[in-house]
Amino acid sequence: MIKMKIVLLLLLMPIINIKYAYSEPDSAVIAEAMKEGKLVWYSSAVKDACWRILYEFEETYPFIETTLFQGGSNKIQDKFEEEIKSGNIEADVIHVSLPTAFHRWRDGGNLAEYHSKEYAAFPPQYKDDGWWASARNITVCIAYNSQTLPSDKAPKTWSDLLDEKWDGKLIVGNPLLYGTRQVQYYALRTEFGKEFWHRISELAQRVEKPRELKEFFLDPKSQVSVTYLGYFYDRYSIKLGEPVRAVWPKDGVPLVQSPVAIAKNSPHPNAAKLFLDFILSREGQALFQVLAGDYSVRDDVPPMPGKLPFDELNIIPIDWDDFEYRKQEYLMEFQELFDKQLQKNLLEETEGK
Structure with missing residues (x-):
């Protein structure tokens, strides 16, 4: 059970005491959920957050045993679509965090x-009434x-990075590996044109994994990440005190909706209705x-400490x-821009020897 898995996690995490009233579920739904007795949740959110959410859900509905399948958005998408094919x-x-998958x-x-x-509390652009609402909203920042x-x-702005x-x-x-980066590439490509990414490819180096991002910040020669997720700042800087500061640019913030x-x-x-x-x-x-x-778009949820309010x-x-x-076109464009720059850098290094 989830409760057994997160005993240690709860001891390590700060005490969170959040109690608000929420819509009373239909008694018939509760009665049927009691018969079902189980819930299976597929989520791309960080694992410790998922476990804690499920723990609190089980505290509210102790007759439901929960199971978590956690992974990247693409991994979960592939698994669910295989289940659809097999019936x-x-x-x-x-x-x-794949809004277009939910449309499909x-x-x-x-x-x-x-x-x-609960849909009534979500702005129109963050829900599809009767089908889904965005449970997390992931910002991409500097x-x-x-x-x-x-x-x-x-x-302070994306344009500042072109110096x-x-x-x-x-x-x-x-962006070939992560959906959030795909959204960022699209958003900034739409806002500032291909020239923006061409210039970035001349100045920046590409990293493949979050671990490399952390290593980058430990390198005294390195200074700025162009593709940083807002929740990294919350987890590593606010909670762990690491020397990373985030800037949500004044000239636009890419945002990735994460529907449920x-x-x-x-x-x-x-049980699924109760959990939703x-x-x-x-x-x-x-x-x-x-x-x-990550941000909630409900206006009755207080802003997170240390971060700009969502409406700002x-x-x-x-x-x-x-x-x-345009997704495939832009992914190929990114690959072409950064591969060309990599080849140019290697050639310059070779000629300099």
Whole structure:
């Protein structure tokens, strides 16, 4: 059980006491959920946050035993779509940072329609009534090493990064591997044109894994990350005190919605309704925000300490249909830009020897 798995985790985590009222579930749904007795959640959120969410859910509904399948968004998408093909659905609730996948699953009849009362608290652009709402909202920002770069010298906008002084001091995450970087590439490509990314490719080095990002910040020659996720700042700087500072640029913040929905023909549909209501409730959103470090768009959830309030961010709007249409084109473009620059750098190094 989830409770057994997170006893140590609860001892290590700070005490979180968040209690708000949320919509009372239908008694018939509770009765059927008691018969089902189980819930299976697929989530791309960080594992310790997922465990704590499920622990609190089990505290609220002790007659439901929960199971977590956690992984990257693409991994979960592939697993769920294999289940769709086989007709053997194991997931009850799906939560990944791939908004276009939810559009496709809805249109393909692979999501269960459910009109949660909690949807009313979500702005129209962050939900698809009857199908899903965005449980987490991941910002992509600029980050810098505060031990090597004073705050008054740090870049404040994306345009600031194009200066020659950042040559060799920038890193960029690879959008070929992570959906959040794909959204960032699309958002900034749409906002500033291909020229922006061409210039970044001349100044920055590409990293493949989050571990390399951490190593970058420990290098005294390195200073700025072009692709930093807002929740990294929350987890590593605010909670662990590491010397990384984040900047949410004034000229636009890419934002990745992370919807949550119920799978069609799920094995425990009533438990799934209870869980969806819980995770989208004021209590669930406040808890998720503290644990995962991502924004909630509910206006009755207090802002996170140490971070800008959500309504002060200059969010770059995303046309998700256009994003899906151009995704492969832009991924190939990124690959071409950075491969060319890598080849140029290698040639210059060879000629210099």
